[in-house]
Amino acid sequence: MRQKDTSKYLKDTSRMILKKISIDRIDLLDKRFVVTFGEDLSRLISSIKMIGCINPPILREDKESFQIISGYKRVSALKRLKKKEVCVYIFYGEDIDAFFLNLYENVCTRKFNEVEKSLVINKLLDFGVKEEEIIERYLPLIDLPSHRKVFDKYRKIVKLDDCIKKSIVNGKTSISIANKLLEFSLRDRSEIFQLVSKLALSSNLQLEFITYLEEIAKREEIPIFKITKGVEIKELLNSKVLTPREKTEKLRTHLRKRRYPLLSQAESNFQNRKMKLGLLPRIHLLPPANFEGEGIRVEFSFKDTFELKKILSNLKEVSESKELASLLNSLSGLDI
């Protein structure tokens, strides 16, 4: 059992010795055990400047150089500070043991970000830990629910480009959206990401826009980049007159119209006929949702009895008009 192995080596301090080594011998490119992503070294650098590196990184000897087991940020900071030597623990043991050492040390001292959680899952798989064991034992360890769906979602995150991973860490892209992005080709993914980032959309809007783009692409049998590179969208995004909010609204309308052409046409016909009714601005006429049910809804608001009487009189007038009859007819005869 993995748990037994872990506790055994964690208690076995004889497998580590403290040593001073030259920083140049530490291989920062060897990330076999590293689960750090999105490092911000500024605070750590200031701390080392003030009090030095008081917590020795843990390394493993690998031929001429040393691999980092734990302390990737510390070593990076020391290298940036152009330090020559550092006091480290040298660990003697197998890959899997080295990884667990890193994992458990990190679990105790900090919280993993979402990308790092994905890295942990993937490293565990690389070191031969079974999926079921990861789901049951290690997901809770990194603050994730013990569920296959969660495992599947997080597992894929490492495949994303660094800019999207950074966006996840910054909280601008959710794990669900990140997974959605993975369904697309590299080029489409990059196009979509650029678009949603440029408009700084909320998660719900990101999902809505991505779904529109995806479904339009499927309907029209074209790649997504051909949609986003289209003249209308390009002009809209590059407009210097529109605010980001206006751009978002206009783009949303454009995409919806393209995704649902028949419904959009029916809505537009309804609007045109409604305009001809001469309704007071406080009265709203609403067709059934998606034109599915029967009947039109009327909504109005008023301040006083005078206004109410005015509204009722206007409604009475409209109810006898040819225009309303025509609107009702068009609704029941809604044809394509």
Place this chain on the structure above:
Amino acid sequence: MLNFCPERIYVERSVKDESITANILCKFSSVPIEYVENPKILIKKAALAKDAISKGKRRIFVTKYKGKVLKKCPGTKYHICCNYYVLNIATNCYLDCTYCVLQSYLLNNPLLVVFANIEKFLKGLEEVFSRKNGKFYRIGTGELTDSLALDGITNFSKILVPFFAKWNNTILELKTKTDSISNLYRLDHKERTVVSFSLNPQRIIQNEEPNTSTLKDRIEAARICQELGYRLGFHFDPLIYYHGWEEGYYETVKALSERIDPGRIVWISLGALRFMPNLKPIIKERFPHCKLIYEELFPGLDSKLRYFKPIRVEMYRKLLKFIRSYNPGIFVYLCMETREVWERVFGWSPMSNTHLGHLLDERVR
């Protein structure tokens, strides 16, 4: 004839001596069998498995039916239902239609379940039929499975068809997308069984209904059933909207008209594609090339996604026209549609579910 061989058969110990169990085990003597004491553990494991839906379709679970024998077809709010009764002798099916609603209905138990305690069904039915309350029961086994897909394995029809032949206040409808009718050859049915075939243009069958029989084979099976004296039903359900649908359905009705005597057809139903929204991601994942879900589908008053109303009306009207030109006397009805759509297609609508049920009952009384 379709080929199906499960990967594994699970048998709940309490039904190991049932004749249906024996039929299944005899048919698949080389398939690994596992006897199960606690079905809950098996079902939970199957539901949580990776690719549970596909895997479930390849694993038969022979078990005991514990619920109410005869159930009313659930129908949905604001849509006219035909007052049908369902007899669930099995759930799920190895046919793998892209649009199949069972994919989302049976997520809690994705196994291909066969209920082997047929005696319970027969007893329950006998009790209902002998009430002499003047009620007529139209009963189908094709609600949660294909009525005949597994029949060559279970031999249910050999028991059910003669059983229904004994009663005059009921009719059994066997609804299928297969041509698995070999069991029906020598049965004494006394016209108390309607054999129904779901139809779609061959292009749709090829793209969206994997493992099912071809249109030609289904119609040929229907012709044989007609020769055997069975009454026939046809279901254009789900109607699929695609580029070329008009020609596709015209050709389908034409193919039907060339082989089948309209006098033997008791009903034809039309029902446009509809499904709960949670099926959409399942279809997307399991059938990445399926484009059905990218049409203009919107939630109706029962929350199910349906084609935009004008599309449905247009399709129903065209289909009705094709069917009427084949034979004006065939009884055509809409499955799970609103009163408004009925009126726009037929110029009238049933007053209630009971009314439509009564009209259908009259076709087979």
